[in-house]
Amino acid sequence: MKQVKGLHEVIMNEFCILLPSYLCQGKQGSTRKEMMKEWWSWSASVMVQHSLVILLFLLLAMKALHVLWLKPKKLERLFWRQGMRGPPRRLVIGNVGEMVAMVLAASSMPVRSSSYHNILPRVLPFLHQWKKAYGSIFLMWFGPTPRVVVAEPELIREVLVTRVQLFDRYVAHPFVRQLEGEGLVNLRGAKWALHRKLISPVFNCLCRRWGEGCRHGGEAVDRGRGSSGEVEVDVAEWYQSITEDVITRVTFGRSYADGKAVFNLQARLMVLAAEAFNRVFVPGYRYLPTKKNRERWKLDVDIRQNLAMLVSRRREIAGKDEAEKGASLSAKDLLGQMTASCGPAAGINSSDVVEECKTFFFAGKQTTTNLLTWTTLLLAMHPEWQHIAREELLHVCGSRDLPSPDDLHKLKTLGMVVNETLRLYPPAVAILRRAKTDVQLGRYTVPRGTEILIPILAVHHDESLWGAEAHRFDPARFSQGLSRAARHPNAFIPWGLGERTCVGRDLAIVEAKLALAAVLSRFEISLSPNYTHAPMVTMLLYPKHGAPLIFKPITKIEEQ
Numbered sequence: 001m002k003q004v005k006g007l008h009e010v011i012m013n014e015f016c017i018l019l020p021s022y023l024c025q026g027k028q029g030s031t032r033k034e035m036m037k038e039w040w041s042w043s044a045s046v047m048v049q050h051s052l053v054i055l056l057f058l059l060l061a062m063k064a065l066h067v068l069w070l071k072p073k074k075l076e077r078l079f080w081r082q083g084m085r086g087p088p089r090r091l092v093i094g095n096v097g098e099m100v101a102m103v104l105a106a107s108s109m110p111v112r113s114s115s116y117h118n119i120l121p122r123v124l125p126f127l128h129q130w131k132k133a134y135g136s137i138f139l140m141w142f143g144p145t146p147r148v149v150v151a152e153p154e155l156i157r158e159v160l161v162t163r164v165q166l167f168d169r170y171v172a173h174p175f176v177r178q179l180e181g182e183g184l185v186n187l188r189g190a191k192w193a194l195h196r197k198l199i200s201p202v203f204n205c206l207c208r209r210w211g212e213g214c215r216h217g218g219e220a221v222d223r224g225r226g227s228s229g230e231v232e233v234d235v236a237e238w239y240q241s242i243t244e245d246v247i248t249r250v251t252f253g254r255s256y257a258d259g260k261a262v263f264n265l266q267a268r269l270m271v272l273a274a275e276a277f278n279r280v281f282v283p284g285y286r287y288l289p290t291k292k293n294r295e296r297w298k299l300d301v302d303i304r305q306n307l308a309m310l311v312s313r314r315r316e317i318a319g320k321d322e323a324e325k326g327a328s329l330s331a332k333d334l335l336g337q338m339t340a341s342c343g344p345a346a347g348i349n350s351s352d353v354v355e356e357c358k359t360f361f362f363a364g365k366q367t368t369t370n371l372l373t374w375t376t377l378l379l380a381m382h383p384e385w386q387h388i389a390r391e392e393l394l395h396v397c398g399s400r401d402l403p404s405p406d407d408l409h410k411l412k413t414l415g416m417v418v419n420e421t422l423r424l425y426p427p428a429v430a431i432l433r434r435a436k437t438d439v440q441l442g443r444y445t446v447p448r449g450t451e452i453l454i455p456i457l458a459v460h461h462d463e464s465l466w467g468a469e470a471h472r473f474d475p476a477r478f479s480q481g482l483s484r485a486a487r488h489p490n491a492f493i494p495w496g497l498g499e500r501t502c503v504g505r506d507l508a509i510v511e512a513k514l515a516l517a518a519v520l521s522r523f524e525i526s527l528s529p530n531y532t533h534a535p536m537v538t539m540l541l542y543p544k545h546g547a548p549l550i551f552k553p554i555t556k557i558e559e560q
């Protein structure tokens with residue numbers, strides 16, 4: 001026993017060299033037994049810590065195995081058993097690798113003639129090829145998540161209209177959410193329903209304001225005329241500043257200058273967020289305090305603070321107006337109407353209004369810019385339609401500078417041209433939803449959590465819906481109305497469908513008609529030799545190399 005004790009002491013002395021100093025320092029007064037006890041408790045705690053780390057690691061590994069391999073495998077079998085087909089899934093990345101490779105290959109191919117509108121194989125080649133190979137409803141994998149592509153109008157109607165309660169809006173990436181704001185686009189459930197109910201009527205009252213905003217656009221057109229007469233303008237850039245101007249006026253009205261400052265901040269945030277978005281595959285990158293990230297955070301805070309200040313100032317003005325004149329005079333613009341109708345009693349507070357303002361700027365600016373850009377490009381490519389639209393404009397408006405609200409309804413050709421542009425070049429190329437529960441879609445049972453992709457662009461170019469001439473620019477197909485333009489009444493969906501259809505649709509159409517009227521009544525438009533037809537998708541559908549056009553003043557109209 002004595003021998004064993006002696007051995008312990010030797011070991012302890014040896015260990016005192018190896019043990020952390022805190023166990024050995026200041027222990028002179030402690031007995032060997034106490035030291036042994038402390039050592040055992042220390043090593044036990046180290047063992048527990050190590051075991052916890054190993055356990056955590058094992059749990060994470062099991063979770064990763066489940067998420068990346070077992071669950072997708074199980075879901076894949078479920079889809080196979082039902083006969084749903086699609087490209088083979090690859091571990092972890094799903095079909096993302098092929099999608100990227102196909103887009104890169106297609107976009108590097110030489111561009112066909114500028115009047116070639118069969119753009120699906122170029123901009124979304126994976127959808128084109130897989131739809132051809134597997135049918136109008138097929139399965140692809142976005143990483144480990146199944147994505148069912150639904151390109152049949154009848155099933156699209158089920159997802160967006162008749163069984164809408166079974167599908168949720170897709171949750172956007174945090175960078176995208178930061179830009180879009182937590183407004184209508186990103187809200188769900190009861191909060192979305194409340195905001196939609198309060199905001200929709202606000203939009204319906206704003207068309208006149210858009211008219212005023214576009215009048216400024218008309219002035220900008222005049223300024224762009226140049227001294228030499230004929231001038232080359234990149235309309236993609238030019239419309240961007242006009243749309244921004246219009247949306248700022250419509251949203252902020254009398255606070256235009258302050259609103260403009262906020263939108264400038266937001267435009268800067270968009271550039272930084274787009275840069276950061278390209279690095280999302282570096283996990284945790286967005287939390288790192290890099291120079292750009294810090295700038296992004298600061299911009300976001302500044303935008304919110306500025307908007308909050310604007311909202312509270314508008315509330316004060318609205319209150320004063322009401323007290324003095326019995327009615328709110330500041331309610332003519334979006335901010336005024338929202339602050340007037342969306343008080344805390346209505347369930348919407350100032351920070352909700354702030355988020356909605358951000359949403360309108362994001363959702364309304366680039367989409368409308370792209371619509372205007374593509375429409376002007378198509379009119380330049382098809383001078384026969386430019387001529388018909390101009391004649392109609394002169395007939396309806398006479399000597400008036402811009403169409404009045406009543407005139408707008410009479411501009412049928414312009415309306416058809418805008419619709420045909422939205423068909424061939426829809427700014428939003430797809431809609432995403434997520435199944436809230438296991439749901440029957442056609443002859444398939446789609447499990448909960450599956451993403452549903454509605455490929456607007458593919459539906460709009462589908463020959464089985466639009467006929468053999470589906471890729472031809474032919475506005476006349478809309479002469480009998482939207483629902484009769486194709487073989488199915490829901491084949492035309494540039495604004496979405498159902499309860500979440502675009503809240504800014506009427507405004508965008510008014511803006512497009514007014515801006516195009518301002519351009520058509522003053523200029524003949526043709527393609528610049530510098531224009532290259534290369535549509536591409538980065539969130540929205542853009543002309544990759546811009547849209548340089550030649551504007552030639554129509555002197556006859558000036559003389560009238």
Ligand code: HEM
Pocket residue numbers: 169184185186196359360361363364365367368371426427428431432493494495496497499500501502503504505507508
């Ligand atoms: C050419 C122009 C535009 C196009 C092609 C367009 C397209 C769309 C589409 C396809 C949706 C439905 C998305 C979905 O179902 O997931 C949508 C929703 C929305 N759009 Fe537009 N949009 C345009 C202009 C505007 C404008 C000018 C505004 C506002 C200033 C706006 C605000 C919104 C909002 C707030 C939503 C969400 C509605 C909700 O979820 O309740 N859009 N838009």
